[in-house]
Amino acid sequence: FCQFYNFCPAGQYVSSGSVYDKDSTIECKAVTTCSPASEFQTAAATPTSNTVCQALKTCDAFAATPQFESKAPAPGTDRECQSVTDCSADEFLSAMFNATSDNVCDPYTKCDVATEYVSEFPTPTEDLKCASLSTCSSTEYQASAPVTGTVKGNSMNTADRQCTTK
Numbered sequence: 001f002c003q004f005y006n007f008c009p010a011g012q013y014v015s016s017g018s019v020y021d022k023d024s025t026i027e028c029k030a031v032t033t034c035s036p037a038s039e040f041q042t043a044a045a046t047p048t049s050n051t052v053c054q055a056l057k058t059c060d061a062f063a064a065t066p067q068f069e070s071k072a073p074a075p076g077t078d079r080e081c082q083s084v085t086d087c088s089a090d091e092f093l094s095a096m097f098n099a100t101s102d103n104v105c106d107p108y109t110k111c112d113v114a115t116e117y118v119s120e121f122p123t124p125t126e127d128l129k130c131a132s133l134s135t136c137s138s139t140e141y142q143a144s145a146p147v148t149g150t151v152k153g154n155s156m157n158t159a160d161r162q163c164t165t166k
Contacts, residue, residue: 006018006019006021006022006024006026007019007047008026008028008047009028011030011031012028012029012030012031013028013029013031013045013046013047013048013049013050014026014027014028014047014048015027015028015029015050019047019048029050031045031050031051032045032050032051032053033051034051034053035053036073038055038056039053039054039055039056040053040054040056040073040074040075040076040077040078041053041054041075041076042054042076054078056073056078056079057078057079057080057081058081059079059081059082059099060081061097061099065083065084066083066084066097067081067082067083067084068081068082068084068097068098068099068100068101068102069081069099069100070082070102072100082102084097084102084103085097085102085103085105086103087103087105087124088105089152089153090107090108090152090153091105091106091107091108092105092106092108092122092123092124092125092126092127093105093124093125094106094125094127106127108122108127108128108151108152109127109128109129109130110154110156111128111130111151111156111157112130113148113155113156113157115132115133116130116131116132116133116156116157117130117131117133117146117147117156117157117158117159117160118130118151118156118157118158119131119160121151122151122152128151128152131160133146133157133160133161134160134161134162134163135163136161136163137163139165139166140163140164140165140166141163141164141166142161142162142163143162143163143164144161144162145161146159146160146161147159
C-alpha cells in the first residue's frame with residue numbers, strides 16, 4: 001500500500017515532485033476555481049491534480065437556426081441549448097423566444113361559420129378576431145349574404161352579411 005509523505009496545504013495540490021518519496025521536493029500550486037459565468041467543473045481537485053474546468057456551451061440566438069438556453073448550467077454540468085421552435089401554418093407567434101425561453105405558438109382562432117365572421121385577419125404574430133354576424137331587423141332585408149372563404153385552412157365567413165332598409 002502506498003503512503004503519502006509529502007502534502008500541500010489546504011486549497012493547493014502537488015504540481016510537481018513525488019508525494020510517495022519522502023526525499024522528494026514537491027511544488028504546490030493553488031487549486032483552480034472554475035468561473036461560474038463561463039465555465040463548469042468536470043473534475044474536482046485531488047491532492048495531486050488540479051480542478052478541471054470546461055468552457056460553458058454558448059447558445060447562439062443569431063445562428064441560421066437560432067437557439068435558446070433550455071437548461072441552465074449547474075455545478076458540474078454544462079448548459080443545454082435547444083433550437084427555437086417555428087410556428088406551424090395554423091399557429092401564430094404569441095411570444096418570441098429570448099435567451100432562456102422558446103417561442104410560444106398558439107393556434108389561430110376558428111370563427112363559427114353559422115354565427116360569426118372574421119372581423120380582423122390574422123398575421124404571423126396576431127390571432128384573427130371574430131365578430132357576430134349581423135341580424136337583419138324586421139324593417140330590413142339581407143342585401144348580401146355573408147361571404148365564405150378559407151382562412152388559415154378553415155372555412156369561415158370573411159365578410160358580414162349586409163342589411164338594407166325595406
